[in-house]
Amino acid sequence: MRTSIEINRSALTNNIKVFRKLVGKKRVLSVAVKANSYGHGLVEASGIFVKAGADWLIVDSVEEGIELREAGIDVPILIVGYVPLKQLGKLFDYDFRAVVYNKQTAKKLSTLANSRRKKIGVHVKIETGTTRQGVTPKEIIPFIKTIKSDYIDIEGALTHFANIEDVLEHDFADKQLDIFKSTVELLKAHKLPLKYVHCANSGAAILFPKTHFNMVRVGIGAYGMWPSQETKLTAMRMHRNQLGLQPAMTVKSMIAQIKDVPAGSYVGYGCTYKTTKKSKIAIVPIGYFDGYDRKLSNTGYVLIHGKRAPVRGRVCMNMIMVDISDISNVRLEDPVVIMGKQKSESITAEQLGEWIGTINYEVTTRFREGLPRVIKK
Numbered sequence: 001m002r003t004s005i006e007i008n009r010s011a012l013t014n015n016i017k018v019f020r021k022l023v024g025k026k027r028v029l030s031v032a033v034k035a036n037s038y039g040h041g042l043v044e045a046s047g048i049f050v051k052a053g054a055d056w057l058i059v060d061s062v063e064e065g066i067e068l069r070e071a072g073i074d075v076p077i078l079i080v081g082y083v084p085l086k087q088l089g090k091l092f093d094y095d096f097r098a099v100v101y102n103k104q105t106a107k108k109l110s111t112l113a114n115s116r117r118k119k120i121g122v123h124v125k126i127e128t129g130t131t132r133q134g135v136t137p138k139e140i141i142p143f144i145k146t147i148k149s150d151y152i153d154i155e156g157a158l159t160h161f162a163n164i165e166d167v168l169e170h171d172f173a174d175k176q177l178d179i180f181k182s183t184v185e186l187l188k189a190h191k192l193p194l195k196y197v198h199c200a201n202s203g204a205a206i207l208f209p210k211t212h213f214n215m216v217r218v219g220i221g222a223y224g225m226w227p228s229q230e231t232k233l234t235a236m237r238m239h240r241n242q243l244g245l246q247p248a249m250t251v252k253s254m255i256a257q258i259k260d261v262p263a264g265s266y267v268g269y270g271c272t273y274k275t276t277k278k279s280k281i282a283i284v285p286i287g288y289f290d291g292y293d294r295k296l297s298n299t300g301y302v303l304i305h306g307k308r309a310p311v312r313g314r315v316c317m318n319m320i321m322v323d324i325s326d327i328s329n330v331r332l333e334d335p336v337v338i339m340g341k342q343k344s345e346s347i348t349a350e351q352l353g354e355w356i357g358t359i360n361y362e363v364t365t366r367f368r369e370g371l372p373r374v375i376k377k
């Protein structure tokens with residue numbers, strides 16, 4: 001294969017151990033594997049996480065959950081995204097847990113549970129200020145009352161922080177936490193046992209033990225990346241170290257052609273780049289179809305022989321052109337690192353994100369699902 005994504009097993013395993021140490025043995029350590037495991041390969045990364053000691057997996061959709069079950073993964077799976085009313089039966093078929101926040105869902109689920117006589121666990125999402133999925137504290141008791149089945153176990157309550165990773169001041173998160181806590185108390189006062197109370201994503205799990213309750217939901221950190229520079233700075237101040245998270249993904253391609261071109265040659269669509277001197281240009285078979293953003297045109301770099309080679313001209317659908325004038329002895333099919341380490345150089349997801357004005361989350365999730373994920377070590 002000419003372009004593939006290598007996944008470092010020991011890095012992913014290490015990251016789970018880091019979070020286990022952070023949250024202790026007794027808490028449920030759930031790992032978000034939505035978005036193709038943040039681009040790392042849904043089934044591949046999930047298998048590694050479970051083996052490393054992750055207790056639960058979190059997916060966005062029923063389809064993702066089914067893929068995991070069909071791959072033989074049998075740990076609890078919590079679906080946090082919307083499940084269409086027509087798909088609710090699948091929750092019973094595949095033993096999924098689901099986050100609920102719509103009355104229509106609660107009603108339909110109650111009818112299904114009663115007719116199937118099968119237990120199902122649901123987690124109630126509480127709106128605390130993110131204005132995303134969730135039921136406001138005011139509406140929560142009437143909402144709970146729409147769940148009318150002894151087969152439905154309201155085992156969890158959760159919320160999600162709006163900006164815990166984007167700021168150095170955490171007063172908004174504190175306010176959300178207060179609202180969450182009082183709503184959980186309200187639910188408990190209505191005799192809901194709530195075995196699982198959870199709100200911590202990676203940022204909260206790393207920075208605030210008070211958000212751990214008895215379950216955390218870790219995403220980006222499990223892949224060895226930081227939720228943000230702010231979180232990293234705050235964490236280093238608090239923990240006095242970097243926790244030892246290790247990125248696990250290397251995107252690799254190869255040289256498809258090498259050409260010597262005279263000064264004044266245009267490169268690529270739109271003639272947006274013109275060589276200023278006699279140059280050596282290499283063609284690399286990765287393009288925006290693969291998740292290599294077109295904004296990297298004349299902006300990004302790749303690694304060849306451990307050196308940075310600049311992207312020249314526009315990123316095409318299936319290929320890019322890079323300048324290798326300063327790199328000697330480059331040959332056909334030499335490896336090209338698009339993201340990751342090569343010798344002492346590296347291009348991180350954060351760096352790629354900076355070049356195109358986005359975050360590491362978007363960079364890794366956008367590498368095309370069809371590119372093979374190869375597990376290393």
Ligand SMILES: *Cc1c(COP(=O)(O)O)cnc(C)c1O
Nearest residue numbers: 032080201202203217218219220
């Ligand atoms: C994706 C997701 C997480 C993980 O967030 P990170 O910032 O990647 O740690 C946690 N909770 C929910 C509901 C999510 O959808």
